[in-house]
Amino acid sequence: MLHIDTELCIGCGVCEATCTFGAILVGDQGYAVVNEICTLCGSCVDACEVGALAIERPAAGDQADFSGWSGVWVYAEYRNGRVAPVAYELLGIGRQLADERQVPLSAVLMGSGLGGAAQELVAYGADRVFQVDDPALAHFTDEAYGNVLFDLIQAHHPEIVLAGATAIGRSFIPRVATLLGTGLTADCTQLAIRPEDGLLLQTRPAFGGNIMATIVCRRTRPQMSTVRPNVMKAGVRDASRRGEIVNVAPAAARVAARVKVVRSVLEDGDQVNICEAEIVIA
Ligand code: SF4
Ligand code: SF4
Known part of the structure; x- marks a missing residue:
């Protein structure tokens, strides 16, 4: 405080x-x-x-009370009119983690003109989708997206927050973790729940890929990770799944970024993201 x-x-x-x-x-x-x-x-x-x-922050040795933090959240990246494939992969691993913790799996979807994207996230495993559909979010800015995600986390206290290690995820998720005063493990390739205490085991390559480091976040919440695309298996789509879609209307001041996007131009190559390809022939 x-x-x-x-x-x-x-x-x-x-x-x-x-x-x-x-x-x-x-x-x-x-x-x-x-x-x-x-x-x-x-x-x-x-x-x-x-x-x-x-x-004033809790001293390093203090054991805070985390009983009010519950649930697994996924940031579902939405860009150029579609949900990024990594969001479905996050829902796949998020579903496993949520089931193990016996908590709901939620997705956060932000953008403008989101159409049926929230229902698609439900079909891929989300129990609840926080949908923030606002013209001010039509273009990604760290400030506006960071404010909205920060406010939602502050209001609902999820235990685990996952995001894709994409250009967007790498750009604003560290900002959110800093605002929350919690830890973030970047570029995870494995996630699991430690059976004895329910902590998230976040594994990622370290020292140039020579070792795999497993990191835990013991003293702060939420436990936050970014996950590399194409590493986790996407959830299985089930169009009959039902979930809750919560429409969120952020205050104008929270989506008023100081960066103004004048124009965004897509090159032909932007429609094909080779990071999402299963096979690349060079
Ligand atoms: S948000 Fe930052 S600048 Fe504003 S009162 Fe809190 S610590 Fe101070
Ligand atoms: S900067 Fe704020 S807290 Fe510091 S003396 Fe001025 S009014 Fe008081």
């Missing part, structure tokens, strides 16, 4: 001007007050010249 030393605070308002989230305000009482949308980004801490602000 963000701690404000009201004895030191001189009410200068620098923190208020620094915070892009509108999470800290100087009120009539003459000192700064933080509200619940603070992301603990730390910008105001660096800006406060009298040292009145500090972020």
Whole structure:
């Protein structure tokens, strides 16, 4: 949490001007007050010249209470009018993990004009889809996509969050993990649940691929991983599956990115992603 030393605070308002989230305000009482949308980004801490602000995190040895964190989530990437194939692969491994933990599997779908994509995610194994269909999300930006995913995770507290190690996933998932103050294992090739304590075992190549490292996230939640495309097996499609589709309307300020996409031009080659090919003939 963000701690404000009201004895030191001189009410200068620098923190208020620094915070892009509108999470800290100087009120009539003459000192700064933080509200619940603070992301603990730390910008105001660096800006406060009298040292009145500090972020307090649990000490490394502390065992936090994670009983309020439950469920497996998949970020379902949607680009150029379709769900990325890695999303179906994530649903395949996510379904196994969720069944083992005996929790629901949810997908987060963001974009504009999403059509029947949410139902397709249900057919591939999602029990619930958070659908954020907003014109402001028509083009990917780290800021807007990161804000929306961060807000959803803060509101629902999933235990595990998986995303594809694609250009988009690699770009904004670390931002979300940083905002949440949790760990992220990138480029996983295996995921499993440790039977004795239910922790996610996240395995990835390390030291140039010479060893396989298995990483656990013991002290923070959610446990977050990006997964390489074409490594996991996609879930089996079942058009008769039923699931819940939750429409989410983010606040305008949360999807108002400072980056403005003027135009996006697809080259012919962009329609074929060789990362998704099973065989490449060179
Ligand atoms: S920048 Fe520091 S001194 Fe100024 S209002 Fe914020 S907390 Fe108080
Ligand atoms: S830590 Fe970040 S989000 Fe929280 S009040 Fe400070 S600047 Fe705003």
